[in-house]
Amino acid sequence: MKHCWFHLMPYTELPDDFRDKHESVWVDIDSKLFDPERAHHMYNDHLDEMEFAADVGFDAVCVNEHHSNGYGLMPSPNLMLASLARRANPNTALCVLGNSIALYNPPTRVAEEMAMLDCISGGRLIAGFPVGSPMDTCYAYGQNPSQLRERYAEAHDFIKKAWTDPETFSFNGRFNQQRYVNIWPRPVQKPHPPIWVPGGGSVETWRWCAEMEYVYCYLSYYGFQAAKATMKGFWDEMDRLGKDRNPYRAGCLQFVGVAESEAQAKEIYAEPAEYFYDRCLRVSARFANPPGYVTEATQRAGVESQIAAAANNSENGVANTSALPGIQKAQSINEIRKDGFTKNAREFDAIVENGYVIIGSPDQVAEQLREIIHELRFGQLMLLLQFGNMTKEVANNNTKLYAEKVKPLLSDVWSEWENHWWPKPMSLAKRANINDANNTLAAE
Amino acid sequence: MTEPIENYIDVSGYKCRVWSKGKGDRIGFLPGFGGLPKWIPFLDILAEDYEVVVPSIPGFPGGLGHNNYDNHLEWLLAIHDLLQESKLLDKTTIIGSGPGASLCADIAALWPSLIKKLCLISPWGIYSDNEPMADPWAQRAHEVSELMCDNPELWNNLKSEPAGKNSVEWPIEQSRALEASARIFWPLGNTGLEKRLRRVCCPVLLLRGVNDKVIPKSYMKTFSKNISGQTTTKEINQAGHLAELDQPDIVAKEIMSFVSL
Numbered sequence: 001m002k003h004c005w006f007h008l009m010p011y012t013e014l015p016d017d018f019r020d021k022h023e024s025v026w027v028d029i030d031s032k033l034f035d036p037e038r039a040h041h042m043y044n045d046h047l048d049e050m051e052f053a054a055d056v057g058f059d060a061v062c063v064n065e066h067h068s069n070g071y072g073l074m075p076s077p078n079l080m081l082a083s084l085a086r087r088a089n090p091n092t093a094l095c096v097l098g099n100s101i102a103l104y105n106p107p108t109r110v111a112e113e114m115a116m117l118d119c120i121s122g123g124r125l126i127a128g129f130p131v132g133s134p135m136d137t138c139y140a141y142g143q144n145p146s147q148l149r150e151r152y153a154e155a156h157d158f159i160k161k162a163w164t165d166p167e168t169f170s171f172n173g174r175f176n177q178q179r180y181v182n183i184w185p186r187p188v189q190k191p192h193p194p195i196w197v198p199g200g201g202s203v204e205t206w207r208w209c210a211e212m213e214y215v216y217c218y219l220s221y222y223g224f225q226a227a228k229a230t231m232k233g234f235w236d237e238m239d240r241l242g243k244d245r246n247p248y249r250a251g252c253l254q255f256v257g258v259a260e261s262e263a264q265a266k267e268i269y270a271e272p273a274e275y276f277y278d279r280c281l282r283v284s285a286r287f288a289n290p291p292g293y294v295t296e297a298t299q300r301a302g303v304e305s306q307i308a309a310a311a312n313n314s315e316n317g318v319a320n321t322s323a324l325p326g327i328q329k330a331q332s333i334n335e336i337r338k339d340g341f342t343k344n345a346r347e348f349d350a351i352v353e354n355g356y357v358i359i360g361s362p363d364q365v366a367e368q369l370r371e372i373i374h375e376l377r378f379g380q381l382m383l384l385l386q387f388g389n390m391t392k393e394v395a396n397n398n399t400k401l402y403a404e405k406v407k408p409l410l411s412d413v414w415s416e417w418e419n420h421w422w423p424k425p426m427s428l429a430k431r432a433n434i435n436d437a438n439n440t441l442a443a444e
Numbered sequence: 445m446t447e448p449i450e451n452y453i454d455v456s457g458y459k460c461r462v463w464s465k466g467k468g469d470r471i472g473f474l475p476g477f478g479g480l481p482k483w484i485p486f487l488d489i490l491a492e493d494y495e496v497v498v499p500s501i502p503g504f505p506g507g508l509g510h511n512n513y514d515n516h517l518e519w520l521l522a523i524h525d526l527l528q529e530s531k532l533l534d535k536t537t538i539i540g541s542g543p544g545a546s547l548c549a550d551i552a553a554l555w556p557s558l559i560k561k562l563c564l565i566s567p568w569g570i571y572s573d574n575e576p577m578a579d580p581w582a583q584r585a586h587e588v589s590e591l592m593c594d595n596p597e598l599w600n601n602l603k604s605e606p607a608g609k610n611s612v613e614w615p616i617e618q619s620r621a622l623e624a625s626a627r628i629f630w631p632l633g634n635t636g637l638e639k640r641l642r643r644v645c646c647p648v649l650l651l652r653g654v655n656d657k658v659i660p661k662s663y664m665k666t667f668s669k670n671i672s673g674q675t676t677t678k679e680i681n682q683a684g685h686l687a688e689l690d691q692p693d694i695v696a697k698e699i700m701s702f703v704s705l
Contacts, residue, residue: 291622
């Protein structure tokens with residue numbers, strides 16, 4: 001089992017009345033709410049938290065990309081990872097989940113920066129290739145939703161070729177034409193860093209991950225209950241395709257709050273959880289479903305994007321999904337599933353009850369995680385141990401308790417399986433001793 | 445209201461529906477945002493005096509192949525072929541609405557000798573920083589109808605599924621139409637048409653609903669100022685962006701008056 005410490009890097013000081021006075025945390029969030037001098041502290045706290053997570057033994061630290069977003073301060077996750085590549089525990093993998101590769105023209109930039117990160121870190125990079133949310137890609141970055149997936153596919157081909165082709169080559173794509181592609185540096189890991197693909201519940205994405213031998217990551221803010229159907233669909237598809245059931249093919253995200261007791265956990269984590277689900281997930285339905293973002297195949301399958309659901313749940317309106325048959329019939333503002341699960345909980349009891357956040361003593365948390373890890377069958381567990389407006393002190397306590405008291409209880413999980421999708425770094429002996437001021441220059 | 449004759453033509457290897465109805469001089473219509481999943485009263489009125497020919501833009505209801513086109517040149521060639529195959533590029537009058545109007549204007553700019561007269565209803569294709577065009581792709585479901593029509597029920601009726609239609613494919617077709625318009629006009633509706641308008645030398649009737657919430661009034665002045673041919677601008681009362689839906693009689697009357705001059 002791999003335990004990956006994931007950070008969204010939220011802006012932690014959205015006002016109490018944010019939901020009442022602001023329509024969206026994303027795309028057109030009010031810039032007057034942003035205080036750069038406070039953000040200076042937030043960035044440094046968040047980086048401290050990630051370094052701490054690496055120090056206490058998490059297998060990886062993870063960053064991701066968001067734009068014009070009040071709960072994600074990482075327009076450039078590669079900048080964050082560059083800092084961590086130098087300062088974090090050298091035994092910790094570095095996961096960027098990822099770069100929205102359709103946004104970069106030419107995609108050379110992504111191939112280069114990820115190769116840089118792999119070199120700086122000595123081969124510890126996990127390369128995430130998300131399509132990206134509609135808010136980030138189509139609205140904040142203006143990408144055409146009708147071309148987004150075509151551009152994504154082409155950028156993927158471009159980057160992989162840039163990493164693996166030893167010769168200078170020309171790339172003659174639909175959207176990218178380059179006479180000379182010859183990135184410098186090249187990644188340490190051969191043929192390239194492991195590739196993880198965050199996605200929704202699209203059958204095409206599952207098939208593609210299987211075909212390419214990539215990890216499929218379901219990053220839901222709604223916890224394991226929301227992920228059940230998606231992960232069942234993923235494994236059913238793997239079975240149909242004749243793939244093995246190696247749990248490391250899949251990753252899932254879970255919010256967790258650990259304390260000495262359940263009562264203490266409730267006391268500690270109620271505020272940051274409510275901050276996240278009340279303020280951070282207030283996304284305008286206007287930005288949830290640009291036409292073309294959801295493929296026709298997925299529309300037919302009736303699979304609802306979790307982002308549309310988040311938006312639907314977040315305000316006095318629903319996303320413009322009325323043209324989509326599956327979505328139309330899925331979530332509305334107050335829908336509650338037959339099993340009682342809902343995606344619109346904003347108060348702590350309901351947040352916990354619905355499984356968005358798992359809380360409790362170390363034993364309680366480990367027991368719950370063990371159950372969902374097996375039920376959903378995934379080997380790459382991404383943990384949000386800082387969420388909402390959680391302070392650095394609380395986040396570090398949560399991180400430490402998890403690393404020292406929860407992680408060991410799960411050490412046997414999936415031990416019979418090999419993780420083929422984990423970085424293969426240079427040995428420590430061969431790596432630069434970057435923290436030693438008296439060390440000779442690495443290049444000597 | 446009787447049904448039109450339905451034919452299909454090939455555009456770049458994809459089928460596109462062409463509706464026609466009526467007798468007389470041929471007149472073409474390229475539809476507005478969302479396309480035409482149904483024949484509309486406005487076309488029936490025109491069909492009383494003309495042979496009305498309505499080709500489907502690729503991706504709009506009745507047309508396929510929008511994902512085949514990656515840039516504006518490819519789109520304009522496809523629209524040229526669509527109109528040519530529909531026999532609308534033989535000194536014919538063409539009406540366009542919204543995105544369809546923008547494409548008509550571009551065809552007239554690129555091939556000025558092929559168009560007799562143009563009628564542009566709230567045309568897209570230009571953009572003003574001072575008065576931005578509304579974003580039709582960033583709306584809640586209930587807001588789209590209010591954005592498109594002065595009487596939102598007219599949009600809802602146009603988009604509602606007829607009894608007996610396949611319940612899966614109908615809404616996908618409506619969604620595809622929005623995607624096709626986005627593929628051409630994302631993100632601002634601006635295709636740089638303003639620079640090409642000087643090449644439009646035929647007479648042009650510019651129509652806009654007084655209550656159009658998508659295209660600002662000033663855009664009509666920009667069209668009028670830049671088009672080389674003679675232009676006439678008319679505003680339609682109690683009409684929104686799709687004035688042909690809100691006021692079919694008045695819009696048809698203005699067009700017929702313009703065509704007969």
